[in-house]
Amino acid sequence: MTRRKLNRDKAMKEKTPPANRPVNLKILGEYLDLSPATISLVLNNAPGVKSIPQDTRDRVIAAAKKFDYRPSFYARSLRGRRSFSIGVLVPELSDGYSAHVMDGIEQVLIEEGYFYLTASHRRKADLIEEYPRMLQDRSVEGFIVIDTLLEQAPPMPTVAVAGHRKLPGVTNITLDHRRAAELSLKHLYQLGHRRIAFMRGRASSSDSADRWKSLMAVAKELGLEVLPELTMQVEGIVSTPELGFPITHELLRRTRDFTAIVAFNDLAAIGAIRALREHGLAVPEDVSVVGFDDFEHAAYHSPSLTTIRQPLHKMGDMAARILLGHIRGQDGFENEVAIVPELVIRESTAPPPARRKKR
Amino acid sequence: MTRRKLNRDKAMKEKTPPANRPVNLKILGEYLDLSPATISLVLNNAPGVKSIPQDTRDRVIAAAKKFDYRPSFYARSLRGRRSFSIGVLVPELSDGYSAHVMDGIEQVLIEEGYFYLTASHRRKADLIEEYPRMLQDRSVEGFIVIDTLLEQAPPMPTVAVAGHRKLPGVTNITLDHRRAAELSLKHLYQLGHRRIAFMRGRASSSDSADRWKSLMAVAKELGLEVLPELTMQVEGIVSTPELGFPITHELLRRTRDFTAIVAFNDLAAIGAIRALREHGLAVPEDVSVVGFDDFEHAAYHSPSLTTIRQPLHKMGDMAARILLGHIRGQDGFENEVAIVPELVIRESTAPPPARRKKR
DNA sequence: TGATTGTGCTTAATCGTTTTTTCAGAAGGC
DNA sequence: GCCTTCTGAAAAAACGATTAAGCACAATCA
Numbered sequence: 122m123t124r125r126k127l128n129r130d131k132a133m134k135e136k137t138p139p140a141n142r143p144v145n146l147k148i149l150g151e152y153l154d155l156s157p158a159t160i161s162l163v164l165n166n167a168p169g170v171k172s173i174p175q176d177t178r179d180r181v182i183a184a185a186k187k188f189d190y191r192p193s194f195y196a197r198s199l200r201g202r203r204s205f206s207i208g209v210l211v212p213e214l215s216d217g218y219s220a221h222v223m224d225g226i227e228q229v230l231i232e233e234g235y236f237y238l239t240a241s242h243r244r245k246a247d248l249i250e251e252y253p254r255m256l257q258d259r260s261v262e263g264f265i266v267i268d269t270l271l272e273q274a275p276p277m278p279t280v281a282v283a284g285h286r287k288l289p290g291v292t293n294i295t296l297d298h299r300r301a302a303e304l305s306l307k308h309l310y311q312l313g314h315r316r317i318a319f320m321r322g323r324a325s326s327s328d329s330a331d332r333w334k335s336l337m338a339v340a341k342e343l344g345l346e347v348l349p350e351l352t353m354q355v356e357g358i359v360s361t362p363e364l365g366f367p368i369t370h371e372l373l374r375r376t377r378d379f380t381a382i383v384a385f386n387d388l389a390a391i392g393a394i395r396a397l398r399e400h401g402l403a404v405p406e407d408v409s410v411v412g413f414d415d416f417e418h419a420a421y422h423s424p425s426l427t428t429i430r431q432p433l434h435k436m437g438d439m440a441a442r443i444l445l446g447h448i449r450g451q452d453g454f455e456n457e458v459a460i461v462p463e464l465v466i467r468e469s470t471a472p473p474p475a476r477r478k479k480r
Numbered sequence: 481m482t483r484r485k486l487n488r489d490k491a492m493k494e495k496t497p498p499a500n501r502p503v504n505l506k507i508l509g510e511y512l513d514l515s516p517a518t519i520s521l522v523l524n525n526a527p528g529v530k531s532i533p534q535d536t537r538d539r540v541i542a543a544a545k546k547f548d549y550r551p552s553f554y555a556r557s558l559r560g561r562r563s564f565s566i567g568v569l570v571p572e573l574s575d576g577y578s579a580h581v582m583d584g585i586e587q588v589l590i591e592e593g594y595f596y597l598t599a600s601h602r603r604k605a606d607l608i609e610e611y612p613r614m615l616q617d618r619s620v621e622g623f624i625v626i627d628t629l630l631e632q633a634p635p636m637p638t639v640a641v642a643g644h645r646k647l648p649g650v651t652n653i654t655l656d657h658r659r660a661a662e663l664s665l666k667h668l669y670q671l672g673h674r675r676i677a678f679m680r681g682r683a684s685s686s687d688s689a690d691r692w693k694s695l696m697a698v699a700k701e702l703g704l705e706v707l708p709e710l711t712m713q714v715e716g717i718v719s720t721p722e723l724g725f726p727i728t729h730e731l732l733r734r735t736r737d738f739t740a741i742v743a744f745n746d747l748a749a750i751g752a753i754r755a756l757r758e759h760g761l762a763v764p765e766d767v768s769v770v771g772f773d774d775f776e777h778a779a780y781h782s783p784s785l786t787t788i789r790q791p792l793h794k795m796g797d798m799a800a801r802i803l804l805g806h807i808r809g810q811d812g813f814e815n816e817v818a819i820v821p822e823l824v825i826r827e828s829t830a831p832p833p834a835r836r837k838k839r
Numbered sequence: 840t841g842a843t844t845g846t847g848c849t850t851a852a853t854c855g856t857t858t859t860t861t862c863a864g865a866a867g868g869c
Numbered sequence: 870g871c872c873t874t875c876t877g878a879a880a881a882a883a884c885g886a887t888t889a890a891g892c893a894c895a896a897t898c899a
Binding site: 155156158162172173177196198201202 | 875876877878879880881883884885886
């Protein structure tokens with residue numbers, strides 16, 4: 122009987138009570154009378170495992186199962202310089218936009234063995250600076266930033282969803298705003314609308330500028346005038362219909378000489394409809410309203426909203442896939458990925474009053 | 481000139497180019513001609529730092545700043561057996577409930593130097609089992625589970641938001657459903673409603689049972705009958721107003737002999753209002769509807785919703801504070817923390833038709 | 840002079856893995 | 870009988886930080 126055999130028997134008898142601390146390779150090694158290295162090799166099916174006979178492997182695997190061995194994530198990360206975590210930077214979790222994108226992100230990440238840390242900056246410039254650093258300190262391997270204007274690209278793979286600023290090394294996933302503008306304006310145009318009021322997004326929302334430019338361009342092509350007196354500026358940072366309420370109120374106090382509103386988003390559209398109603402105007406009979414986003418409630422508002430659907434879940438999905446691609450150094454780098462929007466026609470748009478009468 | 485002085489000068493001259501890898505204590509130590517231990521002591525202001533003269537400390541701090549030294553989170557976690565992370569388990573990020581609670585959670589956690597990992601189980605039993613394990617493997621120090629029925633308490637500090645099941649070691653943060661039921665039923669009762677239809681939540685939503693019991697109890701006290709033929713069962717797992725639409729449709733096909741609906745939540749209330757309208761019934765003129773939650777859109781729906789407000793943000797805030805308390809072993813354990821709801825009266829409730837005519 | 844007390848650090852162990860290198864003993868080849 | 874080749878592992882060196890213990894030297898004290 123060799124010394125080793127003796128030791129093994131002893132170990133078998135002692136049975137290593139589950140201890141207070143979680144079982145690790147060393148404990149497992151003592152129990153099996155093997156070195157931690159061997160166990161690691163077996164459990165990871167590493168190349169060097171070839172020289173280890175099947176019955177040893179079985180013993181190892183059985184013991185790991187028996188003691189419910191779970192490798193220490195931190196030890197592993199430290200050694201392998203990987204964290205399998207990414208950072209997600211959002212304006213606000215509860216704004217209804219981010220959560221949908223994150224839903225898409227999450228599904229992809231979990232499948233690939235990644236988790237993510239979230240930080241919401243509430244559109245405060247100092248936090249937009251600080252949080253990426255904090256997440257870097259947590260060793261994230263990459264970033265996804267949602268609807269956020271970064272000043273600087275973080276020094277690691279980064280994908281921006283709806284971040285229009287072009288930063289070196291950052292892939293932007295954005296809606297094809299040109300196409301979106303065409304969808305909403307042509308829809309109104311074909312219904313017969315010619316005097317259209319617009320909402321211009323706030324500067325801190327990264328989508329705003331692009332969307333506005335596209336609307337201008339398409340309006341011009343259609344021969345529609347975008348009149349300053351029919352242009353509303355979205356203000357404040359609320360994520361309730363309040364977004365569109367006061368400015369539409371204000372517009373109506375000035376003039377009623379328009380037959381349609383292109384709202385900044387669905388929330389603003391709902392606020393606008395409220396304001397119109399309070400001024401005795403019916404939607405869509407007197408004024409048509411087009412939204413943007415197609416969030417859940419769009420279909421259930423009354424009237425239900427005609428809107429431009431943004432496939433947020435899919436954008437999150439793509440963001441995650443592209444980011445993982447960058448992290449793994451797989452595919453080539455793309456600076457811009459365009460997502461195709463879709464027009465969803467519901468009740469809030471109809472031909473303008475004049476045209477209706479003609480019929 | 482001592483040997484050390486010489487070395488230091490040499491180090492000064494060499495200037496250690498920022499290398500490809502992030503700077504660590506060893507590199508910093510070579511640059512400063514100090515041991516990693518000393519630097520760690522100084523930077524952490526550890527007890528042993530007392531014996532280190534101010535000018536050495538200054539040198540260390542200056543160098544750390546110069547090279548933008550950031551301690552490896554994983555090394556630290558490994559050594560200190562702390563992860564400063566918690567796991568958050570939610571049914572779905574985008575359901576509008578979780579995100580609000582998480583908003584509250586996040587603010588507290590970040591302030592305290594914690595981050596969180598999120599996993600959404602989409603109400604699938606296998607994922608509800610699997611995700612906590614995955615998060616444990618990531619060494620989270622505790623859990624917050626939102627609107628989720630756990631089968632087993634995880635072996636670490638756990639706080640449940642709206643999880644009515646009583647598990648040993650788990651603190652439940654729940655709405656005072658009794659109070660909520662009183663608020664909504666008394667409101668309807670005082671308006672004159674006597675025949676009231678109810679929606680019963682789906683079994684997988686952890687709030688359902690409690691809410692139902694409380695409604696029954698209060699109804700009884702008020703002498704209101706809860707008729708089986710006026711009881712709707714919420715089905716499906718959608719988080720759109722679709723929740724309340726088909727069942728209200730179905731109810732109306734059977735009977736119109738009721739003057740009010742207590743909806744399961746605001747979404748279901750909106751669906752119900754849609755259905756009522758399609759059947760030619762006006763809200764609140766013919767039927768009053770009370771919601772639950774007071775989500776953003778409640779105020780902007782038309783009619784705006786009378787509802788029971790759940791302070792979700794605050795619940796998240798409390799969940800995080802209580803969890804951190806448990807983790808730090810501070811305060812005593814409480815099995816249940818009740819949150820007080822609030823009645824928000826808006827347009828969707830009014831006296832019933834009969835009573836109106838009398839007036 | 841020898842012992843004590845402070846300074847100002849360093850050493851070494853530790854956290855739990857992974858991975859490369861090494862090595863003992865058996866088997867086979869000449 | 871000596872050299873090589875397998876086989877089946879162990880040993881050791883990372884990864885980067887923390888922290889208790891130790892140590893050299895100088896100053897003070899008896």
